[in-house]
Amino acid sequence: MVKLLGAACVMAGALRCGFGAVGRLWGRLQTLEELHAALAWLEEELTFRLTPLPRLLEELGRTRKGAAGRFFQETLRRLQADPEGGVYQSWRQAMVQCLPDLQPEERQTLLEVGQTLGRFDAQTQRQALLRGRQRLAAFRDEARGEARRLGRVYAALSLTGGTAIILLLI
Amino acid sequence: METARAAERLDQAARLLPGPLRQRVAALPLERRAEVEELRLRRGRPLSFLTSEGEIFLPDTAVTGRDLDTVLELASASSVHTVLAQVKNGFVAVPGGHRLGLCGTGVVEGGALTNLRELSSLSLRIAREFRGLCWEVLPKLWGARGLESTLILSPPGGGKTTLLRDLIRAISAGEGCPPRRVGVADERGELAAVANGEPALDIGPRSDVMSACPKAVGMMTLLRGMNPQVLAVDEITQPEDVEAMLQAAGCGVALLATAHGGSLADLDRRPLYRRLMAQGIFGRVVLIENAADGRRYSVTDGEGRPW
Numbered sequence: 001m002v003k004l005l006g007a008a009c010v011m012a013g014a015l016r017c018g019f020g021a022v023g024r025l026w027g028r029l030q031t032l033e034e035l036h037a038a039l040a041w042l043e044e045e046l047t048f049r050l051t052p053l054p055r056l057l058e059e060l061g062r063t064r065k066g067a068a069g070r071f072f073q074e075t076l077r078r079l080q081a082d083p084e085g086g087v088y089q090s091w092r093q094a095m096v097q098c099l100p101d102l103q104p105e106e107r108q109t110l111l112e113v114g115q116t117l118g119r120f121d122a123q124t125q126r127q128a129l130l131r132g133r134q135r136l137a138a139f140r141d142e143a144r145g146e147a148r149r150l151g152r153v154y155a156a157l158s159l160t161g162g163t164a165i166i167l168l169l170i
Numbered sequence: 171m172e173t174a175r176a177a178e179r180l181d182q183a184a185r186l187l188p189g190p191l192r193q194r195v196a197a198l199p200l201e202r203r204a205e206v207e208e209l210r211l212r213r214g215r216p217l218s219f220l221t222s223e224g225e226i227f228l229p230d231t232a233v234t235g236r237d238l239d240t241v242l243e244l245a246s247a248s249s250v251h252t253v254l255a256q257v258k259n260g261f262v263a264v265p266g267g268h269r270l271g272l273c274g275t276g277v278v279e280g281g282a283l284t285n286l287r288e289l290s291s292l293s294l295r296i297a298r299e300f301r302g303l304c305w306e307v308l309p310k311l312w313g314a315r316g317l318e319s320t321l322i323l324s325p326p327g328g329g330k331t332t333l334l335r336d337l338i339r340a341i342s343a344g345e346g347c348p349p350r351r352v353g354v355a356d357e358r359g360e361l362a363a364v365a366n367g368e369p370a371l372d373i374g375p376r377s378d379v380m381s382a383c384p385k386a387v388g389m390m391t392l393l394r395g396m397n398p399q400v401l402a403v404d405e406i407t408q409p410e411d412v413e414a415m416l417q418a419a420g421c422g423v424a425l426l427a428t429a430h431g432g433s434l435a436d437l438d439r440r441p442l443y444r445r446l447m448a449q450g451i452f453g454r455v456v457l458i459e460n461a462a463d464g465r466r467y468s469v470t471d472g473e474g475r476p477w
Contacts, residue, residue: 052249087248122251
């Protein structure tokens with residue numbers, strides 16, 4: 001009975017490790033998808049409505065899911081707390097806090113977008129958003145492939161790894 | 171009390187300045203702060219302010235390009251794109267009714283200024299409220315027909331808007347005259363500074379404001395919908411404004427308006443105003459002159475005869 005219980009614990013631990021890694025892969029993919037959609041929406045708003053940035057951030061914080069939504073909420077909160085610091089500072093700090101799973105090049109892309117937001121004319125901002133969106137789309141596709149490929153590998157590894165440990169211990 | 175209020179208006183406008191510059195303005199004595207009409211920021215030069223005595227520089231306050239960008243970012247609530255479309259006006263109206271004049275490298279499309287990059291200087295004109303400023307002229311604006319349509323004239327920065335705002339307030343409140351419903355076409359938000367539907371500046375209890383729409387449209391909307399007895403409009407600059415004023419005058423509404431100019435002769439040299447004056451709409455003209463001891467107001471009839 002004790003052996004059975006120990007084996008169950010080992011298997012649960014292994015599965016948790018494996019599926020945790022799978023979750024992170026899919027989580028990153030979801031964040032990139034949400035960020036990509038957010039940049040596309042910002043681009044449209046700046047083209048047709050010239051909406052003030054705080055209102056755009058508020059809307060994105062409300063409508064985007066997961067870490068991306070929290071990122072926009074946090075950017076707005078920081079901007080309102082310290083307007084003199086500017087959008088870029090709030091954007092950068094919120095990114096560090098809310099999007100820790102992004103890869104360095106994905107972070108760099110977002111930082112470049114943040115450098116223009118709210119500080120330039122609509123056309124310059126749109127160009128930066130378009131560039132950012134195109135790069136994020138490439139990162140997103142890459143992340144999707146990775147999630148599918150590595151997701152299966154991590155799941156299989158956790159299952160076989162757990163089984164192997166159990167067999168070794170028994 | 172008035173001094174404290176005037177200083178408060180400056181402090182409100184100075185919130186748009188970066189911290190170190192804001193602190194220098196805040197450190198000025200109360201009486202001095204109450205006198206400030208404008209703050210001027212020029213890249214690489216010290217911050218300065220304008221009073222009736224002239225332009226005074228604050229030493230050791232070199233303004234940087236980043237400072238100018240920060241002011242614009244704060245004035246636009248981190249949304250520079252929303253105000254750059256206004257640069258063709260030469261300035262941007264900011265919350266509180268203040269006016270931010272912009273100067274830099276222009277971007278011209280189709281012969282018209284469409285954008286600005288590399289700001290070189292900014293002027294932040296403080297919206298001022300001086301209750302009772304109009305008392306000197308108000309009694310002279312009433313004739314046999316009641317309130318005469320009045321044109322306020324002065325060179326730029328002469329205090330036309332401040333006088334107009336106080337006239338609106340006094341007429342709307344019935345201060346020293348019978349109260350009247352005043353329709354205010356406030357295209358640039360300088361007269362009433364409406365925020366969330368409520369005027370931030372005192373324009374009296376019987377005033378209705380149409381803001382953020384072209385003056386001509388605002389005037390016609392007020393005429394149709396709000397049944398004003400008096401229509402007030404700041405800075406007539408477009409033929410459409412003149413057309414709307416002619417129509418309003420034909421409806422028996424008294425007009426209060428301002429225009430740039432040092433004298434009636436100045437107006438006569440500009441076709442836009444020549445037409446307006448030729449119609450004899452304005453029964454009174456108020457001329458504002460800057461003198462060493464302050465501003466002087468003189469009232470004439472529409473032909474330039476002292477009243």
